[in-house]
Amino acid sequence: MNESGKGVAFGINEFAGNAFRFLKARYLVELTGQEASNLKEFYQVLENAEASTLFYHVYHPLLEAHLVPYEYPNDFSYWFSDSLQDKDLAEQVANIDLPKEGGLEELRKVLLHKIERAMSHGSDFQVHKGNEFHFVKCRFAIYPSGFVARSLDELADGIASASELSVFYHMVTSRLFGQEKYDDFSRWILANIREVELADRLSKVDPTTHMSVMALKQEVLGVIQRYLREKRRSSMRV
C-alpha cells in the first residue's frame, strides 16, 4: 500500500462479497509542524504535503457544517480570505469540488495551479504573527457501522439509518483515498445491481455543494427513492 492508501480495498469488496456493508471512519489529526505565513510558503508546503493533508483541510470541514462559513467552506479558502486577505483566491478555492479522476493528487494540481496564478498577480501578503496556516495530516480507522444491504431497497433503508460519518465515508473519504471516479454507492450499484442510470444519477451528486453531510445524505437518499418509485410505476404500467 502506498501512503495515499491506493491499493487498500476501500469500501465494499474488502468486507462483504456482493452485499454493501456500511462503514464509517474516525479521524485522528497528526501535526506536521509545517506552517505558512504567506502564499509562497503555502505553495511550497502544499507541493510536498501528504494526501491526507489535502483531504483534511479541504473535505473534512464538511463534517463540521455548523461552523463552516458558507462563503469559504474549506480551511484553505477560509485562511486565504480571513488571514491572507486574498478574496479572489479564497473564492476560487471555495469553489473546488470533488476531483472526477485522480483523487487527491488531482486536487493538489488544481490547487497549485490556482495559487501559481495568484502569485503571478503579485499576491505577497504576509499574515500577522499568530495567523499562520498550520498544516496537519490525518490517520483514520475504518469500521463497520452495522448495516448491510443486499438490494436497492435495503441500500435506501441503510442510507436512511446511516450516520453522517458513514455517508461521508462512502461519498467522500473512500472515493478520494481509493482514487475512484465514483462514490461507493454508485460503484456497488453498477457492479451488483447493474442499474446504470441510477449509478449515473448518484455519481452526479457533489458533496461539496452541500452545507452539511445531513443534507448530502438527504440528496443521496432522494435520488435512490425517486428512482425506485419511477421503476415501480413503470413496472405497474407494464
Next chain:
Amino acid sequence: MAKEFSQSQQQQNVIHRLSDYEPVVGQEVIEDLRTLASNIDGKTILHVNSTKAGGGVAEILFRLVPLMRELGLNARWETIRGDKPFFEATKAFHNSLQTGLSLATERMFEDYTRKTDENLRELKVEGDTVFIHDPQPAGMISQRKPNGQDKWIWRCHIDVSKPDPIVWSFLAKYVNSYDASVFSTPSFARTDLRIPQFMVPPSIDPLSDKNRELPRTLIDRVLAKYDLNDEKPLITQISRFDYAKDPIGVIEAFKLVSKHIDCELVLAGSLADDDPEGLEVHSKVVKAAEGRKDIHILLIPPFSDIEINALQRASTLILQKSVKEGFGLTVSEALWKSKPVIAGATGGIPLQVRNGLTGFLVHSVEGAAYKMRYLLRNPDIAKKMGENGREHVRLNFLITRHLGDYLLMILCLERKEKIPVLLTSQ
C-alpha cells in the same frame, strides 16, 4: 445556600459511566468508543503524571481512566514521587519551556536527573501503552524494555513551540525516545522532533459540577451572593489574576462599552498559593475598577466549580482576553453554556473560538469593546454564536472525543497499516 453548594461540591468525586454521557453525545459516539476499545482487547494502558490532585491533567485523568476501565481496558494511573528541589526544577522547566526565558540552573538539571533515577528504581512503569504526561515524568522513558512491543507516548499539555533552547534540548533527548508525542493544538508543536506528533485537544466533562445544568434558583442565589444585577447584561471573564489574562485590558474595554450600554462586568478568579504575582495583579485590578459599581471583582476560592458554572450561565457574553494562554479550556466551558466568547487569539483559543462563528477573536482593547457592543446590540447573532459554540464543543471538546482520540492513537501505533486502520465491530 452554603449547604447546597457543599452537597453539590461532593459531586466532583462522582465517577460517571459511559451510559451517562449518551444523552449528551448520542448513542453512536458511545457505540464507536466500544468498537474502538474492543479492537484494543483488554490491554494495559498506564498513565503517569506528577500529581493526583490539582491541575487540569489530574482532573482529566480522574475521569478518563475509569471510562477506559469500563471499556474493558486495564487502565491504571501512577504518579511519580518528587521532592522540593525536583518540583522547583520542573516548575522552572515549565516556565522556561512556555516563555523562552532561561530560568533553570545547572543544579536544577542535576536535581531532575537524581529524582528521575530514584523514580526509575522505585516505580514499575509497565503497560502495553504508556502515556507520560508533561515534562516532570518524561525521564521515565529510560525504563522502557529494549526491543519491547510496548508503546510510549509523551503527552505534552503545554506550549513548547518557543522554549528556552537549553531546557528543550535537555527534554528533547528523552522525548525523541518515545513512539509518539501529543500536543493540544498545532501551534504548540515542534519541527525538530523525530517522532510522530498527534493533536489531541484537552476536554471538559459535561457532567461535572463546572459544566452540568444548574437550576435557575441556584444561579439566582449565586448572583445574589455577589450582589449582581440580573436585569442588566452581564459580561464575565473567569481567570486567575494574571497579567497574561489581561484583566486591566478587560476593564478598559468594558469602560468603553458602558458609555453606550448599561451593563455589568464580573472579573472572577482565585489567587494561587504559588503565584506571588497574583496579589499584585489583583490589587491593580481593584484599583482600575475603583469607583465603579458596575464592575465586580470577585475573589473566588479554588474548586468553586458550581459558582463558576452559575456565573457563566448567568452571563450574556464571556470574555477571555488573554495575551498568552495555554489551551484555555474556560473558553470551552463558556461555549458549552451557549455563550458567545470574545477572546484573544492566542494558544488554544482559536481552535475554540472560530472568528465570527462561535465568538470573536480580538487583538486590542478597542477590538474587544467593539465586539462586546456588537453582540449586546445584536442578541440574535449572539444567540446563534452561542448555539454554534455549544455544538462545536459537543463535537470537539468533550471527554468522550478525548477518550476516542486516545483509543484511536493506541490503535494507530499498534497496527502496521498506516492509512487506514481496519477494525472489526464489537
